[in-house]
Amino acid sequence: MKQVRDVLQLHSVMNLSLRRIQGATNVAKSTISDYIKRFKHSGLKIEQINILDDDSLRLKLFPEHSSVVVSRRAMPDMNYLHKEMKLRKKTKVTLQLLWEEYKRDNPDGYEYTQFRLYYSRFKQALNPSMRQTHLAGEKVFVDYSGLTMPIYNQRTGEVEKAQIFVAVLGASGYTFVHATPSQTQEDFIYSHVMCYSFFAGVPRVVVPDNLKSAIISNNKNGIVVNESYADLNRHYSIAVEPARPRKPKDKPKAEQGVQAIQRYILARFRHHKFFSVDELNDAIASLLDRYNTKIIKHLQKSRTELFEEIDKPYLNPLPMNSYVYKQFKIARVNQDYHITLQMCNYSVPFKYIKEEVEIRYSTQSVYVYHKHKLIATHPRLRRVGETSTLHEHMPNDHQYINEKMNPDRLRSWAKNIGEYSSVFVEDAFDEVQHNPQAYRKISAVLSLAKLYGNTELELALMYATKMRTITTKSIKSILDKKLYLARSANNTNTPKQSLFDTHTNIRGADEYK
Template sequence: MRRIRMSKIKEVLRLKYLNLLSNRQIQTITGVSRNSIANYANSFNEMNLSLDHTLKLEDEEVEQLFHSKKPLVSKISTTVVEIDWNNIHQELCKKGMTRKLLYEEIVISNPNIYSYSQFNRYYNKFVKTVNPSMRQIHYGGDKLFIDYSGLTMPIVNQRTGEINKAQIFVTVLGASGYTYVHASMSQSTKDFINSHVNAFYFYGGVPNILVPDNLKAAVISNKKGIVKLNDAYADMGRHYGIAIQPARPYKPQDKSKVELGVKAIQRWILMKLRHHTFFNVDELNEQINKLIDLYNERKVRRFNKSRTELFELLDKPYLHPLRANRYIYKEFKKATVGIDYHVELLGNGYSVPYIYLGKKVEVTYSSTSVVISLDGNVIAHHKRLFQAYTDSTMKEHMPAEHQYQYEKWNSRRILHWANSLGVFTTSLVQKIMDSKSHEVRSFKSCIAILSFSKIYGKEEIEMVSKVAFESNILKVSSIESMLKTKSYLYYYTQQTSVNNPCLNSHDNIRGGAYYAKSDI
């Protein structure tokens, strides 16, 4: 009960029992809180005194009546317990730990400690003195914060002297602040994911949640609470069973842990390497690895423990184990199955069962394999090809006699169409068919070229086919370009000038004999 002037105690009793006012009305008049008014009223009733007698007492006598049961000594005895708030803060980082449980454990050995509400007030006061990145409670093994340093490191090409900038990838575990650093030559999705995998092996496990900044390698869009992740990054998260929760745009508090980590890394590692000359990124990482261990071993003054010690205590026991198989970087593409029941990928063709002709499929490819899926179900699996313009065709994917939609398209029908346009068109189409390991793989190109006749007419297709056939030009895009620019006409102009004797006998034409003279 808060002490107030004794004259007000009398005033409270008078208004309460003589004027019969409510506690709220008395508060408005006297400024005494309703809780204090209720406490004074309860004490007065327990003492069983008359109102007239109490109002005639001196103020000091009233003080003895209402405060003698709460000597100052008892109040002091409840505040002498000193608490290690650093230790309390660290304990709260452990999963399942609560303030209430910690308070109850302290009360067992210190029965006269202040109330739980005071305990919370003192802890909140302590938190305000802590580094902003440490104010949030981060549970052990829960979050890994990720970002790139704005400061890069130069890599010198020994052969050309050209200088490239290595990107510095930084991760910080939430509870312990244990830090990992890795240099790569770009912030591409591939390098970004590779740095993640290296970090997981450095920590010896994976966290529950990844908290990256909104980098292009990680996030396609993050608007109004709806996050669209990069497909490859999301796939890596699924492989290791990790949730990905990017920091909110324009909310620096979401990633304060890693921002402070980046500043520390720039000061304690990158600045120490500023006078070194590195000729490749592996040399840079070798030096970083030496310094990151020293950095993590440094004592954090606030906790009087190193990040390594805090990692062993807070984060390591709660990390999830690594998968036995290391993640292999994959890329993703949407494609449409062509009439040749193949999907085009980087200049190569990969077959799917012919029943999926015309379907839009998802292609997932790595350095070793190509997987084609439809509505989440795998319909084809191939080894990755690297020789340009080669195909991977499985026999079980082929229809009978390579026919398309029950003989809607076949080589006989395509050649018949070509023959209606001209001899050279037929020869070109046949040449394209012969260039493929399976002639059905040529159907798409042949039909595209023959379809140009609907735009440019039969005569122009025949003329361009003659040029393409004799010059061994078989790509659809090249033939289309010749039609658009009419560059094939140059071929006919040259042919005319060569075969015209009148042009060759002109006085200003020197002829080949001129250049054969010995004195030239």
């Protein structure tokens, strides 16, 4: 349902056309139109879309349960059509005639309007070169400068390379520049937040390059936007229209802006040493004001003047809350009703065991969603192995009897294997505050009996107990290497020699009388 939410957000909040929404979401116009009609008929408001969970929203927009089978029509051979149309001066062929021939061979094929539309799209993909006209407040083009700036570490003497982020508004050419330590996702998103704050407003469309921090894939199969970048743009209600790979003509403003910044700002720093990224940003800020206020000769106006006249009045206002960088992960709830994130454990309500959930986490907090519904919130843990368990997520004790995994079942399983297995289970339960938190560990260790045998597992647990190492990984290592056999073979009663044993080279106390 995320696709439906994005389409309705762009339609209702951003008021984008069907063509714009199609470019931003890679959803067919007919599907977009269907989503919008269903939304209007449902009587819902756009604010309710983000409140409802996936099941409730699906029930409101898609109440019918019958599946409709859509037959696929034969697609025209575009290469053949293009070849014929290139020869039209000699052959006098027309697109109308080619369509009639297509319909003769495919009676159920597309009608002329759709036929012509598909061919028009095919031609645009072959030759996208055209003069771009930018609407006021519509687009911002973002890219990194290929030229980096050296940062000298005074403590270690190492030289690091600062990355230069450049953002240019399409209509006015008003430019923002920001230096970051890297091009990682977190730095990339932080530069966007600073950029929109610099503009004091938000455009309707952002055009990034195809770096992985923004776009996972952009090919004939469609556009896949990085989830953290998509979350940023949902926060600011911005559509994402990435440039096609290796097509700089799709983002001429960014290319020109990068080149101008390299010549006007970065070139001036060629003899200067910077010792931190913040120091570099302070130096950039002073020159950036001069760059934006510099008069453009053929327009006789500066970028700042053009921004005030053209772009600024049409920018959307900034959201009330600043964006907090979040990362995303899909996980499945374990049988102990916890999810694992970076080797730390967080509880969710007991009823979601084995369900797939979405984790959204920042440097401070962890949010767990099930079908777009928030089901758990925790502070972010940092120490490996830490667990955050909320009391309201715990099941009642009497529920264990009805669950597939419960303490009695695990104790019975261990008893069938042997004495040391039973001791291991009790020790595992003693280590946790709530029994289900030990289920995964116990189940993983007892399952080793199926691979190695009951006797071998008992010997390994006996060895592990003596060595005081009872983690799942160490027990499996003991079984793989058969360390318990090596210890038995070397278990002799011969006394160990001491450094102070008597021998001919030691004179003894009598020598000093």
